[in-house]
Amino acid sequence: MPIKRKSYREIVNDIIKRLGESYEQFSYVKDKRKYVLPGRVIDILGVEGFSRGLRKTFRRNVDYSLSENFIEWIDGGEKPDENSTFTVIYKSQKPEITDTNPGSVVRTLIEAISREIEYLNELVYQAYLSGFIDTASGDSLDLVVSLLGIRRKPPQPASGYITFGRRTEPETLQVSEVILYNGSVEYPLKSRFVKDILNVKGVTSSSPAIYRKNIDYTIIDGRIRWLPTGLKPDEGSTFTVDYVAYREITIPKGTRVSTYSPRPEEARTYVTVEDAVLKPTGEGVWEANVPIVCTAPGSWGNVLAGTITVLPQPLIGVEYVINKGDITGGLEAEDDRELRERAKHALELAGKATLPSLETAVKSVEGVGSVLVKDMPDGIPGIVKVIVDGGDPDKIVEAIEMTRAAGVKVEFSRPKTVYIDVYLTLIVDRRISEVNVSRRVEELIRSYISSLRIGDDVLFSKIISLTLDVEGVLDVSNIKITAHRAGLETIEVEKENIEIGDEEKASARNITITFRKVEKV
Known part of the structure; x- marks a missing residue:
């Protein structure tokens, strides 16, 4: 049964309305048609009781009628069960409580009680919503989708490789x-x-x-x-x-490295996941490439090549540390919208061998961000192309093999990366801190671009909207967005979207921000 959400004012009005009502209970006796109500009756508001074992609201002028101060049961209409109790709700000419005006004792008590009833009503309403996949959220949604055997994907830490090295021979x-x-x-x-x-x-x-x-x-x-x-x-x-x-220079497992930041709490920290030893290279230096993982899960750990340069606790024999490639793969926890969508398609897995079931199976792999399934990409029957961002390749292939139809060849690939550079000038008040504004704008733009799925365009208007939402930013000018594709010419736009192909995915690279300060009136 649906539950209605009631406001505080509705609850107050309902109680005041009820105070003007009177209730009288009778025991129904077979063949007795008339039941007298005390005092003068202005109107009958309702008659409730049990008929044939079920609770029923009886109909006026069909089951009963009002004559002066008594009700009379009508032949041919529904009647209460014999010896059962029925209640008559009516409006009396002389109600017991008459002063419900604002400021009265009764009105004050009603308003105080209504606050508590409103709170309880909201709790009941939220509990009601928590039982449905379309309205549940957070932990409640986790419980609902668990009935389908689905778990929310946890956040994934970024990972990659870091290079430890020295430019001179060891002792x-x-x-x-x-x-x-x-x-x-x-x-x-x-x-x-x-x-x-x-x-x-x-x-x-x-x-x-x-x-x-x-x-x-x-x-x-x-x-x-x-x-x-x-x-x-x-x-x-x-x-x-x-x-x-x-002398061997070892890099023990668990060694911490980080990005540089003047504020320590803003530095991104990573740890090595295996032991390593510096070895001579053909360039006359000694280096070791070691896999690392971010200590904090989520997209926070995704950084560009050359940004991890700090070794918080120096190691004997190590002269420098740097990431020569991007650190990627960090994903936020699956949000409610994504989890809800995946749960709704869960039953498609039972059918298998269909494109939706293939997409759902791949999306279920931990770490997968977005999926694109293309049937007959080159017009050849029996070929399906699956483009997947994130996730373990072996687990993705396993999910594909468990789901694909017999005789259908599924080609698994990664999206081609389109590196996005954004250049913009912020017009701010002279009293605003450039450092704080710049950091917040860059976070929002990077977060937006990293949230884009395979084939999603980079929207010019979205970047402007996000920038103007930052406190202290009065206006934005000189916006340029460039797209870099491997082996292709760089595309630069000023007031247009960057179009992303259906097998491509945008990735934020450089966010360059300049300022123009004005005196805010």
Whole structure:
């Protein structure tokens, strides 16, 4: 049964109206037609009781009639069950409470009670809405969709790779290592990064011997390899290798790195997820590329290449840290609208082999942001293309294979990235802090662009609207939006939208903000 939401004023008026009503109960006796009401009756407002075991509101002039101060049951109409109680609601000529004007004791009590009733009515109404998928929200919506076996997707942290490095060679140390010769060709040395071999000595033909580099042995990737034509130690004997090695510089799992910000609370922090060791590269530097994940889930952790440059707790031997690629994949928790839409399509999964069921299955994979399903993309029957933003590729492929129709080939790909740069001039009051305004405008623009799905255009008007919503911004001018596509010419617009192809997705790159200050009148 629907529940009506009532305002405070409606509740007050209802109570005042009820105070002018009188109630009289009677026990219905078979064959008794007339029941007398006390005093003079102005009008009958209703007669309620039970008929055939069900609660019923009886109809005036059909089931009963009013004659002076009594009601009379009409032959042929519905009547209460024998010996059951029925109630007559009527308006008396002399009500018991007459003063309900504002300021009266009765009116004051009514208004006080109505506040509490309004609060309880709102609680009941919200509880009522919480039971339906179209009106439930937050935790209530989570409970509703759980009946379909669906869970809200949690926020996903951004991830990528960070480079630790140094531009000079690490310090060296001299090592002497004794190794048992067992006839093998290669023997690994304890230190992986060997700078130079000082000498190798052992026993050959029961006599002491000093072995020659590149004649008896050679060094390959931290291993000593005995050459087929050279001398070798006697089998079962030991040989000694004296060498100079570079000290290993390790990056332990859990190392923290961050972006730079003059305000520490605004810096984005990441941690490494595995151990690593600096290794020499062909460029004459020592580096290690280590996977990292943002400590805070959500799109907050998505940053461009070159922005992570801070090592809060220095590591011995590490001279610099930088992310050479974008850190991406951070997603906010699935909002109510997205969860509601996915839940409504949940039953399509049971059918399988359809395009909607394929889309729903892929959207159910954790980390997936948006999905585009194209049937016969090149006009070839039996081919379906699925373009997915975010999510684990292996899990996406598994979901596709579990859902696709037999004989249908599904091509899985990622959307092509269109990098968006925004340039704008903000007109602000002289007393406004440029730093705070700039930071807020950039956050809003980046959040908007990251929320766009595959194929969504970047709207010029939306960027203006978001900017003008920031406190202190009086106007916006000189807006330019540029779109960069790999291998294609850059597109620049000033008062138009950036059109995004159906297999592309916009990604915010540079947000450049300048200011023009005016004196606000």
